[in-house]
Amino acid sequence: MRQEKLSIQTIVAIGIGAAVFVILGRFVSIPTGIPNTTIETSYAFLALMAVIFGPVAGGLIGLIGHALKDLIMYGSPWWSWVVVSALVGLLIGLLSKRINIQEGEFGGKQIISFNLFQVISQAVGWFLVAPTLDILIYAEPANKVYVQGIVAGISNMVTVGVIGTLLLIAYAKTRHKSGSLDKE
Template sequence: MAGKQLSTKTVVAIGIGAAVFVILGRFASIPTGIPNTQIETSYAFLALMAVLFGPVAGALIGFIGHLIKDATLFGPWWSWIIVSGFVGLMIGFISKRLNVEEGIFGLKKIIFFNVVQVITQAIGWFVIAPILDIVIYAEPVNKVFLQGFAAGISNIITVGVIGTIIIAAYARTRSKSGSLTKETS
């Protein structure tokens, strides 16, 4: 295979990440009152995994996880599955810049993370999902833009609050660079 191969660790993360995305999507979502639109905790977890494992893992976790969740509920809804992959991909692109493995997720990184996730989700849920709903499924314009807006706002808030908290908690478990010193006798 030409190019860079995925590590075993990343492949395992994709499998486990997709499974957790499904479980959270099935059992830890809150109805919004808008048909087929929930507040999804799975996107906070997707953000964490994308930050830890990068864009390919983020895209595959979002895509596969959403596909399996839909397939076990009512059948694949491709427009939103694609957007879940897009969200994981785009958040994953900033993983190296955030580098939470250093043990630092301070205010500047939190702001950067949230600016990126808000822009990404706004593009995905306010634009891409509704347009694909119209193109693929011939859904009514007003309905899909309302659903996209509700999903986008709830996902932005969920990732902004829960995602930021779990990424910060993860970063605190990592040793800060240069924090270990050699003991002298």
């Protein structure tokens, strides 16, 4: 069995990514009117990092970033949602194999693929896993946590769909396609 090590670049990306996730979650989130549920720009950044650095980095950025954000804001992590942030980062990171963002490719086909995959990943996480874990871990009322999960999931899908897509388009434009330089 081959064991792959994380590169120093990926480890640094995890640290910086988790810190930015905390900052965005703390200072750039919009209340929804549903208790403890906000529109989070941090998931657009998580998606960017997961596509660039892969599933391990995406999962760890979601896990560490969300746990630290909850610790700072509420005094302790809400583990059911922390787990889902890690799951969403990991699942979106799996898409990195199919989207060749490092080669500067992020056109119509990749945008559609990215958004279909992120919507499915977030639907699984926020509509199913988060509310179920809230019930199992914290004995929360089902009607409350499923509403929170649906609101969080839809808002995250929209922010990743809009802001995440724009971030990935901008990032792809900074990459050079192999063979795109002409020899004079």
